[in-house]
Amino acid sequence: MSLRSRLSIATAAAFLAAAAAVTPAVADDEWDTMGGTGGMGGNGHHRPDDDRRFYRGIVTADTLALRSAPNRGSRIIRFAHRGDIVKIFCKAPGQTVQGNPLWYLLPDGTWAWGAARFIDNIGPAPRWC
Numbered sequence: 001m002s003l004r005s006r007l008s009i010a011t012a013a014a015f016l017a018a019a020a021a022v023t024p025a026v027a028d029d030e031w032d033t034m035g036g037t038g039g040m041g042g043n044g045h046h047r048p049d050d051d052r053r054f055y056r057g058i059v060t061a062d063t064l065a066l067r068s069a070p071n072r073g074s075r076i077i078r079f080a081h082r083g084d085i086v087k088i089f090c091k092a093p094g095q096t097v098q099g100n101p102l103w104y105l106l107p108d109g110t111w112a113w114g115a116a117r118f119i120d121n122i123g124p125a126p127r128w129c
Contacts, residue, residue, distance in 0.1 A: 055088040055126040057104065057119040064119070066112035070094025070103035077112040090129035091116060105129060 059080045067074040071094050080086055086106050094103040094113065102116035104126060 053089070054107070055124060056122040057086050057088050057126075058122055059084040059086060059114075059118060060120055061118035064114055066106060066114050068112065070113045072097065072115075074113070077110055080106075080114065085122070086114065086119060088119070088121075088126045091126045092129040 059082055061080075062082050064080045065072075065076045066078050066080055068077055069075075070092055073095075086104075087108050088104045089107050089111075090105050091102050092105065093101050094115075095101070097115040097117040100115065100117035103113045104116050104119055106112050106114050
């Protein structure tokens, strides 16, 4: 294999790795363009494209462990606290927590799962993952 071919492959691999590494950051940038209004532009006009990206919720637990998978045995990625407003990408079934089997995938800075039992929706219910 020629040096030129190896260089092209290495360059393509580097671009793919960089794209995969920044995916959560891109999600945050998209949220920021919404003005933090859950589908409403800064001028108050409804933007349906944004509604399909993120929903919002408020944390009701004193401290909520956000995890790497939708179950209480998975690795804790970070914590959210009572009153925090969180972005919700989608919902999925997982381990039942106090009678509620749903978990929300949260893209705030890092992708993490939060038990829906401790996050109240602000606005419409999130779509299924």
